[in-house]
Amino acid sequence: MNESGAPPGDQEQSLIAHLTELRARIIRSGLAVVAVFVVLSFFANSLYTWLAQPLMKLLPPNATMIATEVTAPFFAPFKLAAVVSLCVAMPYVLYQAWAFVAPGLYLHERRLALPLIVSSTVLFYLGMAFAYYVVFPLLFRFFTRTAPAGVAVMTDINRYLDFVLSMFIAFGVVFEIPVATVLLLWTGVVSRAQLITLRPYIIVGCFVVGAVLTPPDVLSQVMLAVPMWLLFEAGLWAGRFIRFPQSLESSESSAQENRSP
DSSP, X not given: OOTTSSOHHHXXXXXXXXXXXXXXXXXXXXXXXXXXXXXXXXXXXXXHHHHHHHHHTTSOTTXXXXXXSTTHHHHHHHHHHHHHHHHHHHHHHHHHHHHHHGGGSOHHHHHHHHHHHHHHHHHHHHHHHHIIIIIHHHXXXXXXXXXXXXXXXXXXXXXXXXXXXXXXXXXXXXXXXXXXXXXXXXXXXXXXXXXXHTHHHHHHXXXXXXXXXXXXXXXXXXXXXXXXXXXXXXXXXXXXXXXXXXXXXHHHHHHHHHHOO
């Protein structure tokens, strides 16, 4: 017997069972991503054509994108298909993670964790959609119109893909700010009053992060910093309607005091 009161053999079997379950869920997640990739690989070129539309619409007449590497026309679309496969399969991957972790959570943790997982996934997708439908048209219009005279704008397909994916990740992560704000409040790291006091510094920080994560132009910085600020305000507002562990404990203790004679 050990400190936990369980025989060493039982603990070892429990650890092996958890590791076996973890391996099974990782395999299922990997197979889901591979299955989606196999399907999307047949549409890899169409996916890349769709991804390139925000830039292609703004290029001068008869201008095209170029491939400076021999293998780029083949590998760039498949690289995009792999990334899209991960995004498409992400809800299932997160479900597998949730199913593995949920049995070890308290009831109030489950009540908050599941909505946070769902909302974080939706917000990440919304961030990528915002980048594609709002940011890219404005950004590429600015870049194509500011090209010096005599310079033909013809972007390499690999460089374009890397730029677009980095912007997708940046805006997807930025759109997680409400979830991060709620988690900070829920864990008690900061209070809502402290965040309100720190608001001016957070706004400045949004513009600093926007300058670091985006290309070196003011338009990109503003288009990332302003949504960051608004999303922080949304998380701050959502924090008003969430019962945090401290309030749960206080309510439970007060209820016990009321029941005691």
